[in-house]
Amino acid sequence: MRLVVVSAGLSVPSSTRLLADRLAASAGRQADADVEVVELRELAVEIAQNFTNGFPGRRLAAAIDAVTSADGLIVVTPVFSASYSGLFKSFFDVIDKDALAGVPVLIAATGGTARHSLVLDHALRPLFAHLKAVVVQTGVYAASEDWGAEGLDGRIERAAGELAALMRGMAGTRRAAPDTLTVVPFAEQLAAVSGRSGG
């Protein structure tokens, strides 16, 4: 199985990437999955250009392929202005709206204070519900203070375990992303408009 991690951290090193790696290590072990990391910072320019050009550049196209063909996703964003970062949202904006349907997704976020922890349930969960992904019940939020406190380990293990269980349970249930264009035979297209048509 393939587990893909999307990290929207901007600094190097970033606490967002740190949290992503902790989650990936645990979920990768529990699901016995190969792990691939997509760093959105490296794709920032291509993501912006996808909006202006209408198509992804080569590295972005490879990242989109990895994400849309994964058996499970871990997505981690820093909190900016009470929500996910614009870069994080932009990445999912350039992915086909049906491409993540049925994919197990673990949502996680980092922030300066614990006061933003509901960003998981007020911003990330609705976003992935809209994309018809299967969102893991436990989300993981890490405030600065969590890196020096007890409790984060346990949340990471629990969330990663839930993701691993979903990945195992749903393995093979997703239809592969179509690599050819789907044809609706013309007779069906005509029938769709010819309810009252004389032909």
Place this chain on the structure above:
Amino acid sequence: MQFGIFSVGDVTPDPTTGRTPTERDRIKAMVAIALKAEEVGLDVFATGEHHNPPFVPSSPTTMLGYIAARTERLVLSTSTTLITTNDPVKIAEDFAMLQHLADGRVDLMMGRGNTGPVYPWFGQDIRQGINLAVENYALLHRLWREDVVNWEGKFRTPLQGFTSTPRPLDGVPPFVWHGSIRSPEIAEQAAYYGDGFFHNNIFWPADHTKRMVELYRSRYAHYGHGTPEQAIVGLGGQVFMRKNSQDAVNEFRPYFDNAPVYGHGPSLEDFTEQTPLTVGSPQQVIEKTLAFRDYAGDYQRQLFLMDHAGLPLKTVLEQLDLLGEEVVPVLRKEFAARRPAGVPDAPTHASLLARRTSEEVTVA
């Protein structure tokens, strides 16, 4: 193989001077460009159709009729005619009228348009875009082929005992292309009718064009119109040339960087690498254009976008001289040399009339 140009008809400030042409300037420039196309030996001029600023060509058959009166050979076409928001009855009438005036030098390309508000402005629902294209074209197809039409559909008033006039010239409807960048339904529609399929080709990487054209070709064969290689394919292209390629890059860069569609986005270098845009010498244009057949197969019509992004008329006319004198003659020869027997030319009024006459003889 046919070569020509297609114009969007945008009124865009020239980024190097800040000057914006008036609508009258731009409309007259489009006509001058069409006349130049014939003068330099091109085969086709196609105009877009738009119903919002900064575009001027809202009334294509008016413009094409005027150009028809001032040309002898040029095939007049569209890129595209909005099959979604125009009344198919009016399309049938307008283009049949144009056919008579232009002695058959007319075809047209159906498209759905890319401006959301045009749908409500014309009383339609954009969510019905594909369905409008399917139903409206089905009606248009009958209006040109049946003298008296009784019809009822979802999107327009029913017709009882309606005859679209004038009837198509010599009883031969204009050839139709269907243009689509990303909708397989439209490639399927073109294949079903045995019509042409045109891929704009200029804003997307080649692989995307390849998949759409392959789909159209295979479905064309599926519907029994011929082999996949005999399907009628047109492609867009976009070039800017100077004898010295670095001069072309330097001169075109400000227009590229400020162009309405892709300006302020990718670099000129990235965009030329990833899409069919060529900015360079005539020889580079020849090489890149010949390579289109590597992914689209042997095709029938190549249209170039030459007059957009605020390029002054004088520059566009110079570009057309280069295209007509140095590029197209070589492309004609090289494409012909590569083309296997059995690949048809793009249909014209004469070829369609001849085909119909021979079919009538066979039936008799």
